[in-house]
Amino acid sequence: MSTVLIVFLLYLIGMVVAGIVTARLASKSLDDFILGGKKMLTPVIALSEKGTDMSAWLLIGLPGQAFKMGIGAIWAGIGVWVGSLFNWLVIATPLRRLTGKYNALTIPDYFESRFGDSSHLLRITASILIVFFFTLYVSAQVVGAGKILAATFDINQVVGMVIGLSIILFYTMMGGFIAETWTDFFQGLIMVTALILMCIVGVISIGGLGNVFSRISAVDPKAALLSAGESGTALYLGLILGGLAIGFGYAGQPHILMRYMALRSEKEVKKAMIIAMTWTTFAVAGAIFLGFLAIPFLRGEIADPEHITLAFAAKILPGWLVGLVLAAATAAMMSTVDSQLLVTTSAITEDIYRKLINPDATQKLLVRLARIFTVVVAIIAFFLGLRAERLVYWLVLYAWGGLAASFGPPLILSLLWKGTTKYGVFAGMVVGAITIVVWYNVPILKNFLYELIPGFFLSLIATWLVSLFTAAEQRRTK
Template sequence: MTESQVFELAVDRYAVYAFIGYLALLIGIGLYSARFSSSGISEFFIGGRKMNKVVIALSAVVSGRSAWLLLGVTGLVYVQGASAIWAVVGYIVVELILFLTYAKKLREFSEEHDCITVPDFFAERFGDKTGTLRSILIITFLIFMVSYVSAQFVAGGKAFSSSFGIEQNTGVLLSAIIILAYTVLGGFLAVSLTDAFQAFFMIFALVFLPFIAIQDLGGWSVMIEQLEFQDAALIDPLALSAGAFIGFMGIGLGSPGNPHILSRYMAIDDAKNLRFAAGIGTFWNIVMAAGAVLIGLVGRAYFSSIEMLPGADSENLYPYLAQLHLHPVLFGIVIASIFAAIMSTADSQLLVAASSVVRDWYQKILKRDEEISQKKLVLYSRLVVVALVVVALLFGLVAQELVYWLVLFAWAGLGAALGPTSILALYWKGTTKEGVISGIITGTLVTIVWYFIPVLKSSMYELVPAFIASGLVTVLVSKWTKE
């Protein structure tokens, strides 16, 4: 056996040990949280509104980023260069504003009216006695959440494949099983605690890897020289069209419409702590985004041609760069950071989707005149999580989309359908139920149509026109139907 083969075995062995240790901690958190989450549906879905401000800050940040940041953004920067930085600026700014304004109003309203889910909020705000608004929201959630969760499973498959040599579909299956285990066990408490724990893996890897890789290359100046030699546009943050700039900045418009982020605002123990959470969350948002951008740039300096990456896939840059530059144990931590990003989003989305089925459809529509025990509701919630994992897994096994675009499609659909409508519902008393229903349907349809028409999709990210259309329709219909 050659020296290189011995080294590769060592890499595999130590990386696997580090990764297994990480997974054991996650399952331990799930077991620890199981008793609390089993006590009632509020505890299972929003932690009984007792979550610590630091946990909420970190959980909101990492659940919103997913594998899109670690695999998608690093790959995008590798292909496009520094101009891709605007893809992260938009959501950082929007989420800071949400923490300081929107989140407080949503938290106070949800406590006053005992709202556990986002459909609960809409139903209470507009007196939805017939369940029409709830039903539309449930359908919207399930359409986009399956895509979103499937994208995380696909990302897990890619990470397993590029890091451990496991066949990609096998990796997709393993990712689904791991996420299912602790989400079913511990509910929202387990999800939020693991998010906070996983944030440190993501932050460490995103800061440490580019620092080491740039040093190994010869320093910052050498990296810039390499990039300039390939293409001067790679280091120009303004080397993009107006449509691309608006589309990148518009990514942030998805944040007020993605329920796995909104549920964090509803779960914090005190609305007064949201300002502190805003500072913590924004700081780590900036740090992680900067790390992802630097990884993409230094990766391009190392690998001038995409054919030099595993599978000629830019989304394999992050784990491949780590494998080449880090000690096996640290490489294991990097792989853990990828799964941290995947799991912190997928588990949150599974809970949101399950809550829409159990809380919003079963309890509030199908059995609205019956008293159902909390333990039965928690049991049904766990069963629905299992069913949703199976559906998302099947979709993920046949999905051909890149993680970056599959996530952005789901992000856009939810952002356009719920973003403008929830903002208007909180801030404009003239908003009507008919206006909200029209806005949700408009946002969903414009997202889907725009996405599947190449000439439109190439001109601008579908979230921007869909968000604007949804907001306009909500206002116009509300004025028309106002009592």
């Protein structure tokens, strides 16, 4: 355990150093704090986009799903890969071009500028949705970090939550987007390295690649089936649609979209896409294969599938590599939490305070306020995790879907269709959010179909129809 602790502490120290080194760079302006002045290196932005995207799902959730379902978990991986590729091919270039044209620092800022919304309807609506969903999301991730540290080092879960959140809060508050992207870059490297190493050692431990399927099938014959053992066309299609539906979420995630906005220019999109998609291929395939490999080693020993990554590492790796895997699992959470904190802070500082309350605020004041709001949001998220863990968990299950349905269709249409109106965007955001909440809480609907699918398409229809009916009104107001 001492070796594991040493490696993990070195990782945490590295995150603190990143915050100290980048603090001065982030202090120049709000643009520097929120988007790094759009001067970050392309490879750093590319890996930061993936680190921000994956969260603990990559190291904890996806391997656990593969351990439980077998190779059928590949559908979730395909959904992630396709959704990520769609964002890079369809969203990244026009979003970078238009946000640069309007000098927009945030998604609410973009919507207001794109449609000349002097009423601030879009900015206020989008900001409320961002603050609501992301505060809950941060809370759940912090609880997850507390559980991992508590289980690994035999400490109280609250102590684990405090340690994890304190490190994230320090480097995000001090270095802003610059610290966040650089730490995400290294965290992304740690994650993919840990996954590849575990897969290689796992294959060697199982007796070579040729023995993988036979060993797994001997333990669970259904694990080697793409249908995950489900029977019937409806169940099989449900499995596929449920996995692929994850991909719909990418176009509506502000913490991911900010990475495209932060590129130096739209010319950098292709290079960043190649780097990001290469990482995605190895990381997602590695996570699924890891869970698959763990079946003959841990099936029957582990009650909670989401514990298999660290349990498998402890079984097949030396202590210092177990420390690396622990750092990778923690990095997966940190690389998402820091981004969500910054997006939430940006919505409060840029979209509400500067644009609606104090347009003449100095850059020094705005950066100071951004740091203060980062602390405030983190504290609220922490106490939500302490006081309302079940409620937060219940809400965060559809936070991804809520963001996807609220922002995805309006954003896509605003970038690709000139007929989109501000009223259409408003309708899409509201219909998407309401559909997710209602669908999730009606058992007969939830059991029928993943709520993201109806939420996304109803939001798309609402944005399109309302835009058609309000086109004349928008022309008159202009």
